[in-house]
Amino acid sequence: MKIAFIVHPFPSVSETFILNQITGLIELGHEVDIYAHKVGNISKIHPDVEKYHLLEHTYYYNKGPENNVVRMIKALIWLTANFSKHSVPLIESLNFFKYGIQAISLQLFYATIILLKHKQNYDIIHCHFGPFGLKAVLWRQIGAIQGKIITVFHGYDMTTYLKQHGEQAYDILFNLGDLFLPISQHWKQRLIEMGCTDKIAVHHMGIDCQRFAFAVRKPQPDGQVNIVTVARLVEKKGVEYGIRAVAKLIASNLNIQYTIVGNGYLREKLQQLIKELGVGDSVKLIGSQPQPEVIAVLNNSHIVLAPSVTSSTGDQEGIPVALMETMAMGLPVVSTQHSGIPELVQDGISGFLVPERDVEALTEKLSYLVKHPEVWPEMGAAGRSFVEKYYNISKLNEELVEIYQNLLDDSSNKSMSNTISNITCSSVDSSP
Known part of the structure; x- marks a missing residue:
C-alpha cells in the first residue's frame, strides 16, 4: 500500500509513537511518505529516522x-508554469469564497504545490491529530491528494483545540473523513458525544517492547530509591506536583533521588520551585534526551512518577507513551486518574492512581513504594505483561494494516465496523 502520514513536526523527539507506526509499516512492506507542517528538532534525531532514510x-x-x-x-x-497540468486543484485552492482565509493567504495554494510535486495518489492518508485530518479532507476536496482518510485523535486536539474553535470544529471532518481512530476509550466516548457515531474504533499507540528490556527492580545497597519522570515540562504533565510530593518524602528523611527527563516552557519555573523547596541536591532536571540516554536513566530507576493533570486551558493527555516504556522495563507506577491513563495502569496491580493535583495522595503512594520494595517485582511484572499484551507496536501495526485493508475493500465496507471492533476489542475489554 501507498500511505501518506500527515503530521505537525517531523522528526519529533517527543512523538516516537508516530515514528513507530511509520517504521513498522515500512517493515511490513508498505511505502510511506510524510507530509509535515514544519521541521522538528533535528539536533536530536531518533536513530530510526536515519536507518529508514525517512527525511x-x-x-x-x-x-x-x-x-x-x-x-x-x-x-x-x-501557477502560470503548471496551469495546464494541474488547473483544477490550483484554481480550487484559490477559491476564497469557499475556503476563506486559507485561500486568500495562499496557504492552501502552497500546500497544494507541495502535494502536486510528489505522489498525490495514496491508498491511505493517515492523519495524526484532528486538525491535520481537517487539512487532509480539504486537500482531497480540491483534488490535491487522493486516498482514504484516517484521523487519529490524541489529546490536545480533543481539548485545547475544541476550546479555541468550538464543539463543531470537526463536523466537516466527521462528514468527509473515512475512519476515526481515537487512541483511548476516553476519547472515543468524547467523539461520540460530539456526534461522531460511526466509522470509529479505538486503536492504541504502542512501543517496541524489544527495545525496553525488563528488569526486576531492587533497592540499591545504600538504600537510595531513584524516582523518574519522563515528560515534556508543560502544565498537563503535572511535574510541579511530582516535585512537591518528592520534597515531602525528602523532608521525612527518605533517601530519594528524583530525575526529570524532558524540556519545555516550564523549566525555569520548575527549577525555581526546586530551589525554593531546598531539594536541589536530590531533584534534577536533565532536559530532553535521545532514547538511548533515556533508557540508561530508566535502567537506574526504581519507580516512575507520572502526575498528569488537566491544564488550565483544558488540555489533557492521551495515554503517555513514555509511561508504556517505563512499565515495559518493570518500573512500578504512581500516576493520576487522568484521561486514558487508567486504561494503561491497573490501579493496585501495576501501580497506583490518585486524583489529579493531590500532592498528599502522591506522597502517600510514593512513600508506600519506597518503604516496600518487596512489591516492586510483582508490580513491574504486571506492567510489563499488560504492555506486551495490549500496547505492543508490532501487534498494533499488524492490526492497523488489517484496518487499512478493510477500509480499502469495497466489498467489505458494510462489515468494516464489526471487523475493526473485533480487531481492537481485546484492548477495549481489557481496560480497567
Whole structure:
C-alpha cells in the first residue's frame, strides 16, 4: 500500500509513537511518505529516522515566503508554469469564497504545490491529530491528494483545540473523513458525544517492547530509591506536583533521588520551585534526551512518577507513551486518574492512581513504594505483561494494516465496523 502520514513536526523527539507506526509499516512492506507542517528538532534525531532514510520521504508544506509580495509573485509564476497540468486543484485552492482565509493567504495554494510535486495518489492518508485530518479532507476536496482518510485523535486536539474553535470544529471532518481512530476509550466516548457515531474504533499507540528490556527492580545497597519522570515540562504533565510530593518524602528523611527527563516552557519555573523547596541536591532536571540516554536513566530507576493533570486551558493527555516504556522495563507506577491513563495502569496491580493535583495522595503512594520494595517485582511484572499484551507496536501495526485493508475493500465496507471492533476489542475489554 501507498500511505501518506500527515503530521505537525517531523522528526519529533517527543512523538516516537508516530515514528513507530511509520517504521513498522515500512517493515511490513508498505511505502510511506510524510507530509509535515514544519521541521522538528533535528539536533536530536531518533536513530530510526536515519536507518529508514525517512527525511528522503518527508515533504514540508507551508504558506510560502513570509513577504506578501514575494509570496504572490512566486505563486503567480508557479501557477502560470503548471496551469495546464494541474488547473483544477490550483484554481480550487484559490477559491476564497469557499475556503476563506486559507485561500486568500495562499496557504492552501502552497500546500497544494507541495502535494502536486510528489505522489498525490495514496491508498491511505493517515492523519495524526484532528486538525491535520481537517487539512487532509480539504486537500482531497480540491483534488490535491487522493486516498482514504484516517484521523487519529490524541489529546490536545480533543481539548485545547475544541476550546479555541468550538464543539463543531470537526463536523466537516466527521462528514468527509473515512475512519476515526481515537487512541483511548476516553476519547472515543468524547467523539461520540460530539456526534461522531460511526466509522470509529479505538486503536492504541504502542512501543517496541524489544527495545525496553525488563528488569526486576531492587533497592540499591545504600538504600537510595531513584524516582523518574519522563515528560515534556508543560502544565498537563503535572511535574510541579511530582516535585512537591518528592520534597515531602525528602523532608521525612527518605533517601530519594528524583530525575526529570524532558524540556519545555516550564523549566525555569520548575527549577525555581526546586530551589525554593531546598531539594536541589536530590531533584534534577536533565532536559530532553535521545532514547538511548533515556533508557540508561530508566535502567537506574526504581519507580516512575507520572502526575498528569488537566491544564488550565483544558488540555489533557492521551495515554503517555513514555509511561508504556517505563512499565515495559518493570518500573512500578504512581500516576493520576487522568484521561486514558487508567486504561494503561491497573490501579493496585501495576501501580497506583490518585486524583489529579493531590500532592498528599502522591506522597502517600510514593512513600508506600519506597518503604516496600518487596512489591516492586510483582508490580513491574504486571506492567510489563499488560504492555506486551495490549500496547505492543508490532501487534498494533499488524492490526492497523488489517484496518487499512478493510477500509480499502469495497466489498467489505458494510462489515468494516464489526471487523475493526473485533480487531481492537481485546484492548477495549481489557481496560480497567
